[in-house]
Amino acid sequence: MDGWVGAWTGGRAAVHIGDVADFNAQFFAPGMDAAQRARRLRQAHHYACLAACYSPEPALLVLPAEVDPQWTDWLARELEWGPVEVHSGVAPGRTLAEALAGRPALAARIADSGRPVVRWGRTGAQGESPELAAVRRYESKAAAHDLFTALAPDHPGIRVPEQDRPDGRRRAARRLTARAARGRTTVLKSPHGVGGYGTVVVEPAELFAAGGGGALLRLLVRDEILPPQGELLLEEYVDPGPSARLRDLTYDALVGPDGTVHPVGAGAMDVAGTHYQGATVGPGAVPHDAAETARRFTLAVGERLAAEGYRGWYDVDFVTDRQRRLAPTEINLRLTGPAVAFMLRERLDRVRGPGHLVRTLDAMPLGARLGPEALYDHLERLRPRCARLDVTLLPLIPTAGHDPEPAVGLALAGPDADALDAAQALLTAANDALTGMFEALR
Template identity: 85%
Template sequence: MDGWVGAWTGGRAAVHLGDVADFNAQFFAPGMDAAQRLRRLRQAHHYACLAVGYSPEPAVLVLPAEVAPEWTDWLARELAWGPVEVYSGVAPDDTVAEALAARPALTARIADSGHPVVRWGRTPAQGEGPELAAVRRYESKAAAHDLFSALAPGHPEIRLPRQERPDGRRRAARRLTARATRGLTTVLKSPHGVGGYGTVVVEPAELFAAGGGRALLRRLVRTEVLPADGALLLEEHVSPGPAARLRDLTYDAVVGPDGTVHPVGAGAMDVAGTRYQGVTVGPGAVPQGAAATARRFTLAVGERLAADGYRGWYDVDFVTDRERRLAPTEINLRLTGPAVAFVLAARLDAVRGPGHLVRTLDGMPLGARLAPAALHDHLQRLRPRCARLGVTLLPLIPTACHEPEPAVGLALAGPDVEALDAAEALVAAANHGLAGMFEALR
């Protein structure tokens, strides 16, 4: 099989390990306390439900959080999967690697399945080597910027944001204050961070309201936006262009086992501040010119990653400036939310015919906390309403529905952006309307 699907799994059904927490944990700050570590593990366990979309067809699915069979049954019908063995609730408070170490029978089942094993990303559990070294190197936003700097002269259509690396946090606070005094907005980054953690946009007014750079840093650590220790990067904030939908772009690709780089595609991300919310992928989701620019630069990045020993999925994220030039901001050497959208689009195109746009919405708020069965009923009521718009509703993250701030992760697949917009508005209104159901009971 040609293309990225062949390079990824050889077109075969695969074992999907929901080990998002395992990948994230290797980059936790050393000073993180036990309570914060547990919170971050559990947040990652919700996101690990995206393991249903690690490849076009799962054969075995291993999830840290408990899920109901109705969820995977729904996806299997819509995506024409064969039988799927589901092992859920295996690691509510641990990493998946720790859980599997205590379950030798499940570990043996995975090893003997005959299917390729797909993970969120490379971790020490798979052993040291060039691939893990490349992950550790280029997941750093400092090392990624160095690579972008080396490649940028060959890509004049790319705009490279300036980055400062102050020596120590006091120096970082002073530089942050100096930039704010000049009226400059700054993107403040920890070298490692995922899902928006470790990255924040600092407006001058926010810094002065906090009482200066040092006071702001203390507040960001206290609210768990930044780690308590370690280096900080100050990056130029690229002012956005007029097209809000095209502010944050991503381009995904796969480095195959032989080191060949295979393009996957461009996506238009939804980012609130610095927190990724979802993405739209498929024909026309990103204008042809921007997609071509992102493709050329991302493939050049991939060739460098491959030369350093990396194999697997990666992406490069970009922001657009006022002139609609692309500015690269980071490399993700792992699966991501957009990767799942691309996989779903490929599967739907294969089983229903080409042309699908897919929008993932990773954390749509719910108006009330729901039990899993009640969430399933709620989504079942929305399914035919979306279908009337020509949109297929796919539940992706069902486990966060009973959190203090309840949410659900969904994918919408349809023929065009307008249909996806209409379905998203419908679902958002219905989710918000859940609050009214409980108000009536008071």
């Protein structure tokens, strides 16, 4: 099989390992206390439910959190999967590697499956390798910036934001204050962070309201937005201007086993502040010129990663400026939320015919806390309403419905953006209405 699907799994049903927490734990900052570590593991275990879609078709699925079989049955029915062997609830409060070390039969089942094994990303559990060294290097937003700077002169339409690397946090606080005094908004970054953790946009008014750069840094650490220790990067805020319809883009690609770089596609991301919320991929999701600029640059990044030994999925994230140029901001050397949208699009196009637009909504708020059965019933009532809009509803993250801030991760697939917008509005209204329903029972 040609193209990225062939390079990823050879077009075969695969073993999917939901090891998001394992990947993230490699980059936990020194000084993170046990309570914060536990919270981040729990959040990662929710996100690991996306493992159902780490390739277009799973054969065996390993999840750290407990899921109801109704969930995987729903996905299998809509996506026309064959039988899926599901092992869920295997790693509460632990990484998946720690859990599998205590479950040798399951570890052997994975190793002896004879199928491709796909994971969220490379970790030390698979042994030291050039691939892991590349992950550790370029997951750093400082090293990624250096690579962007080296490649950009050969790529019209790409502009790299300025980045300052102060020596120590006191100096970072002083420079942050000086930038604010000049009226400059700053993107403050820890070199490593995922899902928005370790990155924050600092506006001058916010800094001065906090009492200066040092006070703001202490506040951001207290609120678990920044790690308590380590280097900080001060990056230029790229202003999109008054028309910011196309603000956050991503381009996904992969390096095949032989080192060949395969393009996957461009996606329009939904980012609230610095927190990724979801993505839309498919025909027209990203204008052609922007997609081509992102493609050329991302493939050049991939050639460099391949030369250093990296093999696997990666993406480059961009923001757009007032001149509609693309500013690269980071490399993710792993699967990503948008990658799941591409997997879904590939599968739906294969089994139902081409032309699907897919939108992932990773954490849609719920108006009330719902247990697994109640959440399934809620979504099942919404499924035919979405279908009347010619939109397929797919539940992706069903484990956070009973959290203190309840949410559900979903995907929508349809013929065009208007249909997806209508279905998303329907879902938002129905989720919000849960508040009133439960208040009426008091």
